[in-house]
Amino acid sequence: MAGARASAPGKVILFGEHAVVYGEPAVAVALSLRTEVTVREAGDQHRVNGQPLAPYHHAYIKDAIENLWKGGPPLDVRTDSRVPSASGLGSSAALSVATTAALLQLQGQLGEERCAREAYAAEVSAQRGRGSPTDTSTVTHGHAVLVDKEKGPGFLWDIQRGERRWYLHHIDIPPLTLVIGNSLQRGRTMDEVAKVGRFVKKTGFAREVIRDLGKISRQAVELIQDREKLALGVAMDEAHDLLTILGVSTPKLDDLCNAARQHAYGAKLTGSGGGGSMIALTDEPEACAAAIAKRGGHPLVVQLGGPGVSASTL
Ligand code: PMV
Numbered sequence: 086m087a088g089a090r091a092s093a094p095g096k097v098i099l100f101g102e103h104a105v106v107y108g109e110p111a112v113a114v115a116l117s118l119r120t121e122v123t124v125r126e127a128g129d130q131h132r133v134n135g136q137p138l139a140p141y142h143h144a145y146i147k148d149a150i151e152n153l154w155k156g157g158p159p160l161d162v163r164t165d166s167r168v169p170s171a172s173g174l175g176s177s178a179a180l181s182v183a184t185t186a187a188l189l190q191l192q193g194q195l196g197e198e199r200c201a202r203e204a205y206a207a208e209v210s211a212q213r214g215r216g217s218p219t220d221t222s223t224v225t226h227g228h229a230v231l232v233d234k235e236k237g238p239g240f241l242w243d244i245q246r247g248e249r250r251w252y253l254h255h256i257d258i259p260p261l262t263l264v265i266g267n268s269l270q271r272g273r274t275m276d277e278v279a280k281v282g283r284f285v286k287k288t289g290f291a292r293e294v295i296r297d298l299g300k301i302s303r304q305a306v307e308l309i310q311d312r313e314k315l316a317l318g319v320a321m322d323e324a325h326d327l328l329t330i331l332g333v334s335t336p337k338l339d340d341l342c343n344a345a346r347q348h349a350y351g352a353k354l355t356g357s358g359g360g361g362s363m364i365a366l367t368d369e370p371e372a373c374a375a376a377i378a379k380r381g382g383h384p385l386v387v388q389l390g391g392p393g394v395s396a397s398t399l
Contacts, residue, residue, distance in 0.1 A: 088125035088399035091186035094118065094391050095168035096175035096223045097265065097355045097364055099309070100324055101232070101302040103281050103331060105217045107292075108249060109299030111232045112306060113223040114258060114389040120166040120179035124187045125399065127161040134163055145177055148207040149184040153192070169383075171271040173356025178220035181207045182394050186225075190396040198242045200394055201225040201253070205244055215278045218244040222253045227393025229258035231306060258390045259312050264349070264365045264373045266341040266382035272360030277333050280359075284331060291331065298327050318350025318366050325353035325363075333358030341382045348373040 094115040101111025131138040133146055140147050146162055154160065162184070168176040185204040189195040204221040223230040226241060231254040236243070239254040284291040301324050308317045325342055328334055334354050338361075342352040345365035352365040363382075367373040374384035 086126050087191060088123065089187045089190035089396060090121065090123045090399060091183045091190060091394060091396035092119050092121045093179045093182040093186065093224045093394045094175075094227060095120070095179050096220060097173075097263065097389070098219065099355075099364070100305045100320070101219075101298060102356055102358070103278070103328065103333065104295045104298035104302065105219050105232050105251070106215070106278060106281070107285065107295050108234045109295060110234070110302040110306070111217070111219050112229065112256070112302060112309065113219050113232070114229045115223060115227040115391045115393060116168070116174065116387055116389070117391045118167040118174070120164065120168050120176065120183050122180070122183035122187045123163040123399070124184070124191060125161045126158045128159045130159050132159070132161050138162075144211040145181045145207060146184050148210040149181060149188060149204070152203055152207055153185065153188040169267060171273065171361065172267045173272060173354070173358070173361030174265070175220050175224055175356075177211070177274070178204070178208065178224045181211070182221055182224045186394045186396045190398060195396055197225055197393070201242060202244060209246060212275045212278075215275060215282070218251050218253065225394050226253070226255060228390050229256045230254065231256045256306065256310070258309060261309075261312075261389050262367065262370050263387050263389060264345065264367055264370050264377065265355070265385045265387060266345060266363045266365070266377035267385065268335065268337045268341060268360055268362060269381070269383055270335060270337055270360035272357050274357040277357040277359040281331050281333065294327050294330050298324060301327070314350045314366060314368075321351030321353040321364075321366060322346070328354055328358060335360060337381070338363050340380050341377055344376040344380045345373050347376055
């Protein structure tokens with residue numbers, strides 16, 4: 086029986102979440118936590134971890150199969166993820182990318198750009214047409230990725246949805262230690278993106294906040310490369326305040342950021358918010374992690390910038 090296995094990392098967005106949906110820049114980085122997907126031609130219907138494929142429950146896998154395996158023989162799909170779900174750490178992107186890569190590998194057609202495009206298409210259908218290609222491209226390429234509205238150094242590929250076009254770039258990132266604090270409250274990307282969308286449609290003020298977030302991301306790209314930790318920390322705190330104004334933070338995320346800041350250069354929520362995780366930039370990861378745990382968060386110390394998707398034939 087033909088089969089393939091693929092593995093893809095989770096990610097954190099350092100700067101630019103939500104604003105990137107409106108064309109502002111964002112910087113995202115791969116994590117060492119990974120999701121593995123194995124696909125084998127087997128059985129009389131598509132199955133996921135032994136259960137018949139359920140369109141709602143397995144939306145990302147269903148969309149990847151529909152995009153890339155329409156009319157193909159039934160598949161036995163197995164998933165194994167170390168990326169906590171609904172926590173702003175790219176679990177759905179890792180699942181989309183790993184499934185897409187396994188299906189492309191099975192057809193001898195795997196390439197980074199193709200994988201990033203197809204995984205974004207699968208994510209767009211699963212999230213009903215919202216969102217940017219930040220997560221899927223970062224998880225595919227790995228390392229660190231800058232998303233911008235123009236082509237620049239390190240250009241990888243561009244991806245379009247409707248009127249909007251995003252240019253994805255590789256950026257070098259120095260070894261930085263981050264502490265992630267999972268609030269253990271579930272955030273839903275689709276709902277948070279829709280909420281910000283309503284705010285942006287209604288008020289010029291929200292559009293101004295989006296532009297201010299964009300300015301911070303632009304400054305941050307240089308600060309990251311120059312390892313200006315003090316200034317980066319200030320930028321993180323400012324970004325968190327602006328995201329709070331947009332309505333995507335929660336009291337728990339605010340609390341975890343405040344606790345972490347006692348031992349960090351700065352802290353902010355990461356990803357869509359509404360729950361999910363925050364990140365802190367620190368030279369004292371243990372103390373910072375302990376402060377997060379004391380306030381009821383789940384801390385995780387990570388080094389940034391691991392490899393992207395990989396796949397093999399079974
Ligand atoms: O999937 P999350 O929770 O990491 O957030 C995605 C980032 C957003 O900017 C909020 C949406 C998007 O598609 O870019």
